[in-house]
Amino acid sequence: MKTQKIILGCLLTTSIAVFSQVGINTSNPSAALDLVSMGNTSATKALEINNSSATEMFTVQNDGNIGVNSPAVVNNTAQFNINSGSPSKSVLKLNNISNTKDKSSADINYNQFSSLVADNNGNVFIQYDIKNSSGNPATFDGVYNAGTAYTNLIGISNASITQFQLISDFVFGNTATGGSVLYADITYSRDNGFQVTTYGASSINTNTLTITGIGSNTLTFNYGTGIDLIFNSNLAASGTTSGNIQYRVTSGSNIPFNVFNSFRSRL
DSSP states (O other), X not given: OHHHHHHHHHHHHHHHHHOOSXXXXXXXXXXXXXXXXXXXXXXXXXXXXXXXXXXXXXEEETTSOEEESOOOGXXXXXXXXXXXXXXXXXXXXXXXXXXXXXXXXXXXXXXXXXXXXXXXXXXXXXXXXXXXXXXXXXXXXXXXXXXXXXXXXXXXXXXXXXEEEEEOOTTBBOGGGTOEEEEEEEEEETTTXXXXXXXXXXXXXXXXXXXXXXXXXXXXXXXXXXXXXXEEESOOSTTOOEEEEEEEESSOSSEEEEEEEEEEOOO
């Protein structure tokens, strides 16, 4: 028995060394395992994996479509088809995914994400998104630091619709008494100026916030005391076809605020 094991081990070692590529239905494999199926339509399969109960769990059709717990051709109409087999069981779970809380990874472009949605037939696709559906769209999510001089936020034209949300820490109002958190949904267009649909402010100490300039080209988040935040569009002059949305504060330097869910429809 020991001699047989040694001989078998030698044969396996030799086989692995000589035949580093394996071909199924091909005498010229181009990969470690090269499987050439017998057709190129959904009528036949290139690969089928069954469990011990003869239930087909994994299917690769010859048209390239893949089924997980989905052996029937009629159900495998997308490139990748998953059947959980139970309404209480999720078809997909992602563990240990990236945390985008602080947009801390330099390798991820957070401005390129669009929502995935599913229709009534279970097909998953990218949701309609204005950022991807007009000429030269742009997003400008990020952390901005304001000073007393205007700084450009995003380039615009007289055809642009621009929208963004902002939130700050306790950096506006009277920071000597604790400051104020600021949140706002802002839209700008040349014809309607700045619009604020939702906003909120929370001061550690009472400090009244007044928003001025709605409908105009200059929008001010004006606190009773302390630092104010101002947005401006330099498209005010008639005949101007391109410019910028800009921002500044009334005092201080490097005053941070965050912009998210932003888009510019076109330029």
